[in-house]
Amino acid sequence: MVTNIGEVLTYLTPRIRRALEKVDGGFNRLEEIRLRAGKPLQVENGQVSALVTPEGSFTDRADRALQVREDEILRCLQLMGDNSFYTLEEEFKEGFITLPGGHRVGLAGECLVEKGRLLRIKKVTALNLRLAREAIGSSRRIIPFLVEGDRPLRAMIISPPQAGKTTLLRDIVRSFSNGEGIPSPVKVGLVDERGEIAGCFHGIPQMDVGIRTDVLNGCPKQDGIFLLLRSMSPQVIATDEIGRPEDLKVIEEILNAGVGFITTAHAWDTKDLILRPALGEIWDRGLVERVVILSRRYGSGTLEEIWDGKTKKPLPGVKPVRLGVRE
C-alpha cells in the first residue's frame, strides 16, 4: 500500500536526483525538499535546514550548493504532473499536487488573477516537496481520551506547524476505523480537502486510513461533510485544518447529527486558540470536547496536554511525551 519514499526521486531531474541520493544521513530521513529557480537546493529534516552540494553533502554556503535552474523546476513539475497539466487545473489553483505515496508538492510563482480572484499559478518557480510519513500506532496513547464509553468524542488536535498534526490525525482515523484501542470499531467519514490525510492518488488512499473509512478526496469541507452525513452514515467525521468562519457552521451541523468529530487546527495552545476568530468561538461554546496539544519539544509529535472542552481544564494523567509521530 505504501510506496517507497525513494520513488519520489524519479520525479526530479537527474542532477538533483544524484545529489539527493547521496545526501547525508540518507534521503529517507528528509522531510522537505525545496527547489527554487536560481537558488540553492535546500532540504529540511526535523530541526535541521541545510543546503545541498552537487555531491550530496550539507553546507551552509550558498555558493557551494547545487543551484537549481528554472528549466529544472518546469521539468520536475512536468514529471510530477504526469506530463498532463490539464488534469491539474484545480491543483494549480490550490497550489499543490499530490504524488503517489501521498507526498505533497507545494507550488509558488507567478499568479494569474482575474477580478481580484486567483485563477491559478501560471508560472511555477518554486517547489516544496513534503515527504509524507505514516506513524502507525502513534495515536495509541491518545485514543482512550477521545472516546467516552464507546462514543467517539468531538476532538481537535492543535499545534504549531510541522509538529505532526496530520500524521497523528491519520493514525487516529486508522485506529478508530480498525477498532484499535476502542471498544468497537467505527465507520469514519474522511473529508480530505487537501489530499494530505489519505494521500489519494487517482482516488485511492495511499496511506493506511483503516478499513472502515470512506474518503472524499479534494472536496471542500462543508460540502463533503454534508455529503457524508447524508449518504455514508459515518460515526466519526474526520477533516484537516479548520479555522475559517464557515467552519463553525460545519461543526454545528456535525453536532446536530450527533456523530463524533476529529480535526486539526493551527494554534500553539488553548490561550492562542481563544484569540482565533472561529476557533475561539468553537472553544468558548464547548463545541469540541477534547483538545489535543502537540509541540516539537522532544521532536515533532510531542504530546503536551489534552484539555477537556467542557471544563476548560487539562485532563490529569497526561505527561509530555514524544508519540513517535514522523518516525
Add this chain to the structure above:
Amino acid sequence: MKLFGALLVLFSSTAAGWLWGTMLRKRLKTLGDLRQVFQWLETEIGYNLFPLQEAFRRIGERLRGETSIITGVFVGFLNSVQGLTAEEAWRQTVQTCREKLVLAENDWKILEDFGCTLGTTDRSHQLKAIRESLERIKIQEEEAGKTMEKNEKLYRYLGTAAGTLVILLFY
C-alpha cells in the same frame, strides 16, 4: 538475353508505378487513422481528463493497423526512465515513426506542431490544439483522397508505360 532484360525493365517499372499508387492509398489510410486518434484524444483529454499516458494507451488499444505504432511508441517514451517531458517524448515518437509510416512532409509537420504544447497547458488550450490538428489533418486527408483518385491509376499505368517506352527506345 535481350528479351529477359526487357521483361525485367518492364516488370520493375510496373512495380514502381504500382508502389507509388499504393503509397498514395496508404497515406490516405494513415491520415484517416490519425483523424480517429485526434477525435478520440478530444474525448479522452477533454471529457475524461485522463493523463496523456492513460489516454494514449486507451486509444492504442482501440486503434487497428499500422498507425497504432504511434501510440505505442509515445507511451513507451513517456514511461522511459530518462524522465522525458511530453514534448520530448512526442518529438522522438515522430522521429521514430517517420521511417515506419507513409505520410507526406506536410502531414508530419502537423504532428510535430502538435507536440509543442502537449501536456503543458490547461484543458481548454489542449482541446484547442487537438481540434486545430484535427482540422489540419482533415484538410490533408481530403487532399490525399483527391490525389489518390486522380493519380493512383495514373501512376500504375505510368509505370508500365514508362517501362514500355524504355524498352522501345533501347531495344
